[in-house]
Amino acid sequence: MGILILNSIFQPGLVHFLTVSAILFSLGLMAVLSKRNVIMVLMGVELMLNAANINLLAFSRFTGLGLDGHMIALFVVIMAAAEAAVALAIVLNVYNRFKTINLDEISQLRG
Amino acid sequence: MNETLSSMPFLPALLLHAAIPLTIILVYALVAIWAERKVAGFIQDRLGPMRVGGWHGWAQSIADLLKLIQKEDIIPADASRFWFKFAPFMMFAASYAAFAVIPFSSGYIGSMVNIGVFYLLAVTSVLTLSVIMGGWASNNKWSLLGAMRSAAQMVSYEVPTIATVLTVVLVAGSLNLMEITELQSGNDTLGFLPNWLIFQNPFLITAFIMFFISILAESHRVPFDLPESESELVAGYQTEYSGMRWAMFMLAEYADMLLLSLLGATLFFGGWNSPFGDFLAGPFWGFFWFMLKGLVLVFVMMWIRWTLPRYRVDQLMAICWNILIPLSFVNLVLAALWEMIF
Amino acid sequence: MDLAAILFYVFALVTIGSAAVVVFSRNIVHAAFSLMFTLMGVAALYVLLYADFLAATQLLVYVGGILILILFGVMLTSQGYTLNFREATVNVVPAGLLSVAAAILLIYAFSTGGWVITEVDERTDTVYDLGMMLMTDYLLVFIVAGVLLLVAIIGAIVMSTRLSVNTED
Amino acid sequence: MVQAVKNSWATFKSIFTGMGITGRHLVGPTVTLQYPEERATLPKNARARLFVNMDDCIGCTLCAKACPVNCIDIETVPTTADVDLGKTSTGNPKRFWLTRFNIDMAKCMYCDLCVHPCPTNCIYMEQEYEYSEYDRSNLLYKFSQLSPVEVDDVKAKAEAEAIQKQKEKEEKARQKAEEARLKKEQEAAEKARAADDGTGAVPAADAAKAAGTAAPDAADAARVAGTAAKPAPGSPSKQDDTQNPSKGEA
Structure with missing residues (x-):
């Protein structure tokens, strides 16, 4: 009986996946808040996007939402790719102008 | 708990199932390294290795393997140890994992997933990262330069590869390599030709040419072997590796070559289908025909290697971005139009 | 526990552990390589969620594309020698507190959500269904996404060409 | 566009030409000699290991004088009146005991200059070219037939x-x-x-x-x-x- 209960608790369900995504999201938040390197912040954003994707797919898998979650997750991935390309182009431009990619030192609006 | 117990006998079967491609890769790598030397020798009017073993030095690669096993495993003092050790294994794991969706014969495929080709392309893109990892962790400028060149090259050539594969997928209407192969059974094209996809649509011929050029670049073969161009970069990202770690890199390269050749054989030349219809068909002959088709492509790669000189980096990128990518997309649209009309 | 459960825990551990390395590592390149494990772990979790197509997309786009871009960015913007990719960390305590609070809040909300759970059969034809949806319900979004990618590519190319002009001066 | 097509055509044509050439060599005969089993015959005037036919040597030391690297070391002792060493096969009388006739092949540079001055043609180069040694002192050839x-x-x-x-x-x-x-x-x-x-x-x-x-x-x-x-x-x-x-x- 006890084994059965334990089994049902440890059997991965919706909440397990959501927990993983919550931890991933907070780690991404930590990176975004505490890092001062643009690329590290970008990595933190990627972590948060992945956490959001896990959520979408988990709801799509465990509730009767059908494939809409997959669809949104797909567009998130597409958006992440576009974002990374543009962000890195910006980072290279910033580096070219300021010779640094530390966010605190990039404070001018006009370079 | 009961389920855990019931899954136990499943594990040996799983391991056996997974070991089949590994065996094929290892045997192939031994044969291919020997064959590469032989082809090189004959093209240059030499004999190649003749000493080890009996006939034509057939045991040369085995002797080399034994030598490599005995070699000292050197890790540079300033290297990033964990990533340095990890990179060759990740590279081999990536090429090995991709074999899961290759239908070796009508009776054997590692995993019958519906997104076969897509999975294969996704997994092989991990190769790029392991190359960067090895090159960066060595803490050597040649390694890093070779790794960056390799990454740029592989990322660029992934685009035409995917575009040409998409052309085939569009004609075949499936991502599952087994289904694509089954579609090509029979000998009805023009009355005598096998139903291979390359004969089905004229734009698939141009697609195959572009696919072949792209896989030459993806598997770092001459004339696109810039990542390890020995005359400029010592050995590229492999410079600091020795012994079995280097052997893993080599094994991964040869496995990658075989993988992409087998992919080409599946997509364009009918996979395990016999070229003579029902003659010599069946699971075992299917395996024979499949490997034969793949190895012919591998042989052509070797032949090209000993014929053509190496391109420059800018020429390499120009070929990809100026010619292959636009052409492959135009080709994709034209193939789609052909399918719509006929 | 069956095989799927074991796999879930293994990959969840890999994902979260390597994400922690990404956040707490002081070397950017190590962080980027660890991010690869995170992304692969997430891809494995996608597979466990019956999203095979998205798992492959994740590998192809994130590991084969974005991560390589990030590494290129790191290599092109770092000063000094290869092993010396140190980066500054600020506000560790407030940031840590905030993220722990976020994690606790999220987990609390998720576990007390009272979700209506319906058992779904294992999906096998996600690719086919996704394709059909892309061409019907999500056609506009699909086109907008394509335009977004086009704009992003053009923007990136324009910016990097200006970059090369600047460096030539 | 036309230019691009022309270029591509030229590229493919040259690739196939090249592959045709290498393909012909691939099936063509090989020229390798399997060395220890098969050996090339040396030309008659090949310069390889030096040899001295001591029966014909008259101890004139012309070869030692001709050697530019001093690799030939000869010591002669005149014969006593009671001994007649006879004549060489070329008819020259032998008047010296050759107590030492050493050639250091490690020094020899195969210039062939010692061969020509010899009046009896007793020093010449053999067809032997495999005389590698593990010890350099083994390359000092001693031709004198006299025991200490x-x-x-x-x-x-x-x-x-x-x-x-x-x-x-x-x-x-x-x-x-x-x-x-x-x-x-x-x-x-x-x-x-x-x-x-x-x-x-x-x-x-x-x-x-x-x-x-x-x-x-x-x-x-x-x-x-x-x-x-x-x-x-x-x-x-x-x-x-x-x-x-x-x-x-x-």
């Missing part, structure tokens, strides 16, 4: 004969000087006698002059003897050194 004992023997004999000859020479020189002195004394005596008969003082001066002219003759004779005897002071001791151990061995 024989060498000592021969040297002793030659030494003895040289001393003998020297003594004879000295003896001759001494006799000659003696005869000259006697002759001069006689002449002086005769002159003195004649002077006693005539003036007196002048002949004495003449006699002294005559004695003065005779003295250089004697000095000449002594010098001749000296040059002949010059090797003598060294060689007896050497002879002792070399002979004593051999006696001890015997």
Whole structure:
């Protein structure tokens, strides 16, 4: 009986996946808040996007939402790719102008 | 708990199932390294290795393997140890994992997933990262330069590869390599030709040419072997590796070559289908025909290697971005139009 | 526990552990390589969620594309020698507190959500269904996404060409 | 566009031409010789290992003098009167014992200059080219056919004969000087006698002059003897050194 209960608790369900995504999201938040390197912040954003994707797919898998979650997750991935390309182009431009990619030192609006 | 117990006998079967491609890769790598030397020798009017073993030095690669096993495993003092050790294994794991969706014969495929080709392309893109990892962790400028060149090259050539594969997928209407192969059974094209996809649509011929050029670049073969161009970069990202770690890199390269050749054989030349219809068909002959088709492509790669000189980096990128990518997309649209009309 | 459960825990551990390395590592390149494990772990979790197509997309786009871009960015913007990719960390305590609070809040909300759970059969034809949806319900979004990618590519190319002009001066 | 198509056409054409060429070589015959099993025959004038046919060597040392790197080391000892070494196959008489004939092949640079001066054609280059050694000293080829004992023997004999000859020479020189002195004394005596008969003082001066002219003759004779005897002071001791151990061995 006890084994059965334990089994049902440890059997991965919706909440397990959501927990993983919550931890991933907070780690991404930590990176975004505490890092001062643009690329590290970008990595933190990627972590948060992945956490959001896990959520979408988990709801799509465990509730009767059908494939809409997959669809949104797909567009998130597409958006992440576009974002990374543009962000890195910006980072290279910033580096070219300021010779640094530390966010605190990039404070001018006009370079 | 009961389920855990019931899954136990499943594990040996799983391991056996997974070991089949590994065996094929290892045997192939031994044969291919020997064959590469032989082809090189004959093209240059030499004999190649003749000493080890009996006939034509057939045991040369085995002797080399034994030598490599005995070699000292050197890790540079300033290297990033964990990533340095990890990179060759990740590279081999990536090429090995991709074999899961290759239908070796009508009776054997590692995993019958519906997104076969897509999975294969996704997994092989991990190769790029392991190359960067090895090159960066060595803490050597040649390694890093070779790794960056390799990454740029592989990322660029992934685009035409995917575009040409998409052309085939569009004609075949499936991502599952087994289904694509089954579609090509029979000998009805023009009355005598096998139903291979390359004969089905004229734009698939141009697609195959572009696919072949792209896989030459993806598997770092001459004339696109810039990542390890020995005359400029010592050995590229492999410079600091020795012994079995280097052997893993080599094994991964040869496995990658075989993988992409087998992919080409599946997509364009009918996979395990016999070229003579029902003659010599069946699971075992299917395996024979499949490997034969793949190895012919591998042989052509070797032949090209000993014929053509190496391109420059800018020429390499120009070929990809100026010619292959636009052409492959135009080709994709034209193939789609052909399918719509006929 | 069956095989799927074991796999879930293994990959969840890999994902979260390597994400922690990404956040707490002081070397950017190590962080980027660890991010690869995170992304692969997430891809494995996608597979466990019956999203095979998205798992492959994740590998192809994130590991084969974005991560390589990030590494290129790191290599092109770092000063000094290869092993010396140190980066500054600020506000560790407030940031840590905030993220722990976020994690606790999220987990609390998720576990007390009272979700209506319906058992779904294992999906096998996600690719086919996704394709059909892309061409019907999500056609506009699909086109907008394509335009977004086009704009992003053009923007990136324009910016990097200006970059090369600047460096030539 | 047209240009691009033309370029592509040229590229593919050249690729296929190249692959045709390599393909022909791929199936064509190979030129490799499987070395230890098959060997190429060397041309007749190939320069490889030096060899000396000692039966024909007359010990003229012309080859050693011709060698630009001094890799040939020859020591000869003249034969004694009681030995006749015979003649070479080319008809030259052999007059020397070759107590040492060493060629250091590690130094040899295969210039072929030693071969041509040889009057009997006894030094020449063989067709042998596989003579690698693990130890460099193994590349010092010793051609002398005499054993150390024989060498000592021969040297002793030659030494003895040289001393003998020297003594004879000295003896001759001494006799000659003696005869000259006697002759001069006689002449002086005769002159003195004649002077006693005539003036007196002048002949004495003449006699002294005559004695003065005779003295250089004697000095000449002594010098001749000296040059002949010059090797003598060294060689007896050497002879002792070399002979004593051999006696001890015997």
